[in-house]
Amino acid sequence: MSDYPLLNAFLTMLWFFLWVMWFMLLFRVVFDVFQDDSLGxxxxxxxxxxxxxxxxxxxLVYLIARGRGMGERAVQRAQAQEQxxxxxxxxxxxxxxxTGPTKADQLAKLAGLHDHGDITDAEYETAKAKVLAA
Known part of the structure; x- marks a missing residue:
């Protein structure tokens, strides 16, 4: 048998989840304070x-004093993000x-090919005229 009864395990879980819920509420309040533009x-x-x-x-005081505004500000932020x-x-x-390269990109590529000697002067001039005509 175990020295830790089922009821104690249940109470431990309850306290743990209440503790997690309280931290979530704490962070929500702090984030709401800093995101509220109406507060100085x-x-x-x-x-x-x-x-x-x-x-x-x-x-508790913050939720009583400004709780309704928390939801309204959250809805406004969500609507602004959606918009x-x-x-x-x-x-x-x-x-x-x-999606395609610009004329300047194409001309720079042609100049690089011409400077490298990969295309002749006539091919360079023909290709440049095609790019500028497009």
Whole structure:
């Protein structure tokens, strides 16, 4: 038999999950403080100090005082990110594809081939005229 009963194992798991949940809540509050543009620097410092010095009381007071705004700010940030993503996708889809090399790239390549002696002067002039005509 074990010296650690099932009820003690259950209580240990409960305390562990409560501890993890509290840390998640702590990080959520701290991130919300720093992401809130309506708070000034002193207010952010005050809330952070309050949450660090008296963590349980600080988090509970923050949730009571600013809890509703946390959700609204999260929704606004998500909407802004989605709008920026949609704008980027529309811009990328509407833009002309630039998969091929530019004229300057093609001319630089031709000049390198000509300087190396891989193509003759006549071939260089013909190829350059084709690139410039396109």
């Amino acid at each position: 620097g002193w207010a952010k410092a005050g809330w952070t100090l309050f949450v660090c010095v008296l963590p349980f009381v600080g988090i 920026a993503f949609r704008a980027y996708v529309q811009e990328a889809a509407a833009g002309t594809p630039t």
